[in-house]
Amino acid sequence: MINFNGTLQQTNTGILPDNRGLNYGDAVFETLRVSGGKIYFWEDHYFRLMASMRMLRMEIPMSFTPEYLEEQVLETIRAQDGNNGAFRAKILVWRKTGGKYSPTTNEVGFLISSEVLDTPFYTLSDSFYEIELFKDHYAYSGMLSTLKTNNKILNVLGSVYAQENNYANCLLLNEKKQVVEALNGNIFLVNDYKIKTPPIQDGCLNGILRKQIIKILGQLPDYILEEASVSPFELQKADEIFITNVITGIQPVSKYRKKEYRNDVAKELLAKLNVKARLA
Known part of the structure; x- marks a missing residue:
């Protein structure tokens, strides 16, 4: 009963x-x-x-x-x-x-x-998208953190924090105070022609769109991709930040604290992602 x-x-x-x-x-x-x-x-x-x-x-x-x-x-x-x-x-x-x-x-x-869903292909949102760090709890590095399990209480609490403070999203830190990912996707930082994303070893989700973006960047000679740990201090030095997941595709970040960002690379990658999705 x-x-x-x-x-x-x-x-x-x-x-x-x-x-x-x-x-x-x-x-x-x-x-x-x-x-x-x-x-x-x-x-x-x-x-x-x-x-x-x-x-x-x-x-x-x-x-x-x-x-x-x-x-x-x-x-x-x-x-x-x-x-x-x-x-x-x-x-x-x-x-x-x-x-x-x-x-x-x-x-x-x-x-x-x-x-x-509203659209049959990936589109780039032009809405204002502000993020912040979620520091109440950590996403611990290790292989279990890379899996899509239904144990997502950390992401839920981060979402509540974002909603209560009028943020579009939050970034998670691991126990080493390294930036791991967003609440709903992987994160990429752009500095000129260099693009950086946290490695799987830091505890980020082994995302499908992360994998596809890495493949696309590997075919673009104008960019250099680095999979390396990301410090919170690097966020305000970046020219551009975007978040990836399989439903949204690419979500550009507009603002983190006092820093505002462009979305030029995100636009370029989105066009190539749509082509890749249709041909895959």
Whole structure:
């Protein structure tokens, strides 16, 4: 028996209340952008999901092939509104219940959800976008921090702080006081022709868009990319800062404290990203 928002009902099977992802944060997920019946960068998403499941000792079902999961995502979207629009889809995978801290099973269940997006391709927002550091808690460096698990209380608290103080976003620090990432994506700093992003070892998310931007920059002779630790003091020295994630694409930062930024490199990269997304 469970009491769900004041309504008594028999314990259901599957999602509530025995879901280990809900109860213990024992789940991983992938957020996907789908446009015109195509999942952007699907291969990268698939292999990241498989790697995350292996790291968390989840049993990967034989049915979890790239073709099967891709079709499950597209079928969910078709059931919602055909397949020609733009959608945000999410694959959530959790370990089935079998125990509390020592589960007796590593078998998994999954859920796919979708919602409509406004544009079929990546666009650059021209709205004012101010950021600040979130220093109440740290994102600890290490491999677990690079995974997309549903244990995101740090990001939630950072979002509450940003909302209460009228910031568009906040940047997270690790235990070494190094800038790791934004609340919802990876961060890149531009200084003239040099572009810098925190390394995975510092605890930033192993982002799909981060990977794509790094690939694009590797093909542009006008820029030099460096994956190195970022000090908070470097933020005010940068000419430009932008944030990347698979749904938004590239989000330029307008202001951090007293420093305001351009968005020239972000515009250049966005055009190349849209081409890459359609051809991938």
